[in-house]
Amino acid sequence: xxxxxxxxxxxxxxxxxxxxxxxxxxxxxxxxxxxxxxxxxxxxxxxxxxxxxxxxxxxxxxxxxxxxxxxxxxxxxxxxxxxxxxxxxxxxxxxxxxxxxxxxxxxxxxxxxxxxxxxxxxxxxxxxxxxxxxxxxxxxxxxxxxxxxxxxxxxxxxxxxxxxxxxxxxxxxxxxxxxxxxxxxxxxxxxxxxxxxxx
Ligand SMILES: C[S@@+](CC[C@H](N)C(=O)[O-])C[C@H]1O[C@@H](n2cnc3c(N)ncnc32)[C@H](O)[C@@H]1O
Numbered sequence: 001x002x003x004x005x006x007x008x009x010x011x012x013x014x015x016x017x018x019x020x021x022x023x024x025x026x027x028x029x030x031x032x033x034x035x036x037x038x039x040x041x042x043x044x045x046x047x048x049x050x051x052x053x054x055x056x057x058x059x060x061x062x063x064x065x066x067x068x069x070x071x072x073x074x075x076x077x078x079x080x081x082x083x084x085x086x087x088x089x090x091x092x093x094x095x096x097x098x099x100x101x102x103x104x105x106x107x108x109x110x111x112x113x114x115x116x117x118x119x120x121x122x123x124x125x126x127x128x129x130x131x132x133x134x135x136x137x138x139x140x141x142x143x144x145x146x147x148x149x150x151x152x153x154x155x156x157x158x159x160x161x162x163x164x165x166x167x168x169x170x171x172x173x174x175x176x177x178x179x180x181x182x183x184x185x186x187x188x189x190x191x192x193x194x195x196x197x198x199x
Contacts, residue, residue, distance in 0.1 A: 036137075036170070037077060039170070039172065040171075040173045040174070041169060041170040041171055042077070045078070045167050045169070046077070046079075046080055046081040047081055048167075049078060049079060049081065049082055049134075049165070050081030050082050050083065053079075053082050053086060054082075054083060054086060056163060057086070059161045059163075060131060060161060063089075064089060065089055065090075065091055065108055066089050066091070066131040066132060067091050067093070067131050067132075067159070068090045068091065068092045068093070068131065068132045068133075068134070069092075069093050069095070069130040069132070069133045069134070070092060070093070070094045070095070070133075070134050070135075071095055071117050071138055071150070071154075072095070072096055072117060072136075072137070072138025072139075072141065073094045073095070073134075073136070073138070074094065074096040074098045074099065074100055074101045074102075074112075075094075075101040075102050075103055076092065076094065076102055076103045076105050076107075076110070077103065078136045078167075079092075079105065079134075080103060080105070084106050087105050087106050087107050087108075088106055088107070088108055089108060090107050090108055090109075090132075091107070091108050091109040091110075092107050092109065092110045092111070093111045093112075093113060093130075094110070094111070094112050095113045095115065096112075096113075096114065096117075097114070097115060097117075098114075100112045100114060117138075118146070118149065121149070121150075124157075126156055126157070129157060129158060129159035129162065130157050130159060130162060131158070131159050131161075131162050132158075132162065132163055132165070133154050133158060133162070133163070133164045134165045134167075135150070135165070135166050135167070135168075136166075136167040136168075137168060137170055138168075139166060140168050170187065171183040171184055171186070172186055172187075
C-alpha cells in the first residue's frame with residue numbers, strides 16, 4: 001500500500017471517529033447515552049488492570065503462556081493498557097453474545113466465542129482451566145440468580161493460583177464533589193431503569 005493511500009485511509013478513519021465522537025457527545029448531553037469508552041470509569045479500570053496484572057505475575061511461577069478468559073467482552077478494551085510484554089503471554093478467550101469487535105493487541109492467541117455466557121459454561125470442558133478470568137461491566141446485565149451461576153462457574157474454572165477479577169463500577173465523569181454525587185445518583189437511576197434485569 002502506498003504512503004498516499006495510507007494517508008487517505010487515516011484521514012477517513014479520523015473523520016469517522018470525529019463524527020462518532022460528536023454524535024455520542026450530543027446523545028450523552030441529551031441523556032440518551034452514557035459515554036463509556038474514554039470515561040473516568042473506563043480509564044481508571046484499564047489503568048488499574050495495567051498495573052495489577054504485572055504485579056500478580058509472580059504467582060504463576062514463570063509459566064510462559066497464560067490462559068485468559070474474558071466474560072461479556074466483544075473486544076479487548078479492558079486489557080488495552082496491559083503492557084505488551086505481558087499480552088504476548090496471553091491466550092485470550094473472549095465470550096460475548098454480541099458481534100466481535102476486537103482491538104489489535106499483540107496477544108499470543110485470541111479466540112472469540114460468540115454466544116451467551118451460560119451456553120459457554122454448559123459446553124466448556126471444566127478440566128480446561130484458566131489462569132485469569134476477567135469480567136468488566138457484565139454482571140449488572142444479568143439477574144441475581146444468574147450472577148450466582150456465573151460465580152459458581154468461575155469458582156471452578158481458575159487454574160491453581162488463578163485469579164478472578166470482577167469490575168462492575170461505572171459512573172459518569174465528574175470534577176467536583178457535587179458532580180460526583182450527581183453521577184452516582186444517575187448510576188442508580190440507570191440501574192433501576194433496566195430492572196428487572198435480563199434473565
Ligand atoms: C457494558 S458491555 C461491557 C463490554 C466489555 N466487558 C468492556 O469492558 O468493554 C456488556 C457486554 O456484556 C454482553 N452480555 C450481556 N449479557 C450477556 C450474556 N448473557 N452472555 C454473553 N454476553 C453478554 C453484552 O453483549 C456486552 O457486550
